[in-house]
Amino acid sequence: MTKSIVAIAKDPDIQVMVDQVLNELGGANTLIRKNSTVILKPNAGHLGAPGTSINTNHNFLRAVIRAVKAAGAKRIVVGEAAAIGCNTMECFESAGHAQVAREEGVELYDIKSDPDLIKVQIRDARSEIKHVMLPRLLLEAEHIINLPVFKSHASMVFSCALKNIKGVVQDKVHYEMHRTNLAMAMMDIWAVVKADLTIADLIYPAEGFGPHSAVPLDFGCVVASKDPVALDATACRMVGLDISMVDYFEAARERGLGTSDENNIIIKGKTIDEVYKKMWLPYLEKFDTWPEYNIMHENSCSSCQSLVAFTMEKLKALGEYDKNQDAVIVLGAKKEIPEDIPPEKLILCGNCTAKYRNRGVAVHGCPPSEPHIAWAIIDRMDQTEIGPGFRERMAAEEPIWNAYIDKIVEEKRKTTPSKDK
Structure with missing residues (x-):
């Protein structure tokens, strides 16, 4: 079996790191x-x-754009299909990507709004996603370069290379993927949309309760590979995450997408030991993390899953967790x-859950506004819009939440070993 190469760089200069990992893989001109x-x-x-780590670092995006320009690309397009209920262009602006694109003279592309779609069959589909409508531009481009940020994620423990390619499909497919085996559905998408790099x-x-309430960790690395499975497995080892705890890797193995076996991965640049830093990834037990609550989350999307996970911890921060354990929380189509x-x-x-709204306390929105699920549980009142008192209540709760997270992070830092044995 041909071994997969994963390049790791660590340097204060982002452009230096991007150039280093590309050189370790043979150079941008060959890629x-x-x-x-x-x-x-x-x-x-x-x-x-920028600075929240919810999205890919905008200066990292700039560094990749410059490396691709230097390699002689004729057309560079920054493309994304934001999460269900999110506007892609607004997300680009928020993340700083739009400003970078304007300054570097490259295109921004909302995959969700492209009407020029082609129906692509998924051969030997392992999930219920048997075909997918994909933009012609995506299928005809000579190269797709996947630029994920590594982050804690409610629906799949972490998000990086494999999960990021999920952002090339329309909202309808996003929704359908969450109604089947999500890990396998992602691998089925990879079977028809393969990033070169x-x-x-x-x-x-x-780290922490991402993607909505993430805690940026100063790690200082860039990692690259042609094999997204090897990259994800290596990134997990860099942050102390046991890959056997994550559904991605078995699904990828079944699909034959790459390798997660250390013996079949060649590390270039920095070693894992040189850059290792344990991350706080609280979703290993997923919704079992909050056993006191009945959370009916089948067929739900990652946006609502993340909001409910965030809500559970916010209830703890506000001293409301124990008081409200009688709540039955429902998300996703039922x-x-x-x-x-x-x-x-x-x-x-x-x-x-709209068709059941006459039966309980309703939280409107797709996705709902960040605090509304917590307020529905505490107040037992419908939450429909951002109305009077919204910002004042948010402002009053913010320092309580920040102090709660700071305390957890401090405790984690005190008890985290320098390297797992």
Whole structure:
């Protein structure tokens, strides 16, 4: 078996790191054809300002654009399909990607708004996604370069190379992917949209309750590979995450997409031991992290999953967690909900649950506004819009939440070993 190469760079200068990992893989000139069209696929799925690590670092995007330009690309397109309910162009602006694109003279591309779609069959589909409508531009471009940020994620423990390619599909497919085996559905998408190269942002990867309430960790690395499975597995080893705890890797093995086996991966540049830093990734037990609550999350999307996970911790921060354990929290499309749940206990999150709104406490939105699920649980009142008192209540809760997270991070730092044995 041919071994996969993963390059790791660590340096204060982002451009230096990008150039180093490309050189370790043979150089940008050998990876990118002259006069080609190159699609750059960062993570810009949610609103999140530079410095939050919710999205790919904007200066990292700039460094990749410059490296691709230097290799002689004719057309560079920064493309994304933001999460369900999110506006891609607004996310680009929020992340700083739009400003970088304007300054560097490259295109911004909202994959979700492109009407020129081609139906692509997925051979030997392992999930219920048997075909997908994909933009002609994406299929005809000579190169796709995947630019994820490594971050904690409610639906899949972490997000990096493999999950980032999920952002090339329309909202309808996003929704359908969450109604089947999500890990396998992502691998089915990879079977028809293969990025030539992944360059991952581990400059300030996001630990904690991501993607909505992430804590940037000063890690200072860039990682690159032609094999997204090998890259993700290596990134996990760099941050102390046991890959056997993540569904991605078995699904990728079944699909034959790459290798996660250390014996079949060649590390170039820095070693894992040289850059190792344990990250706080609290979603290993997923919703079992909060066993006191009945959370019905089947068929839900990552946006609502992340919001509910954030809500559980916010309830703890506000001293409301123990008081509200009678709540039954529902997210995602459901064919039926048990009839015996009292209306004041049934918390219906997001527009997927709209048909049941007369049966409980409704939280409107796709996705709902960040604090509304917590307020619905605390107040047992419908949450429909950003109305009077919204900003004042948010402002009052923010220092309480920040102090709670700071305390957890401080405790984690005190107890984290320098290297797992």
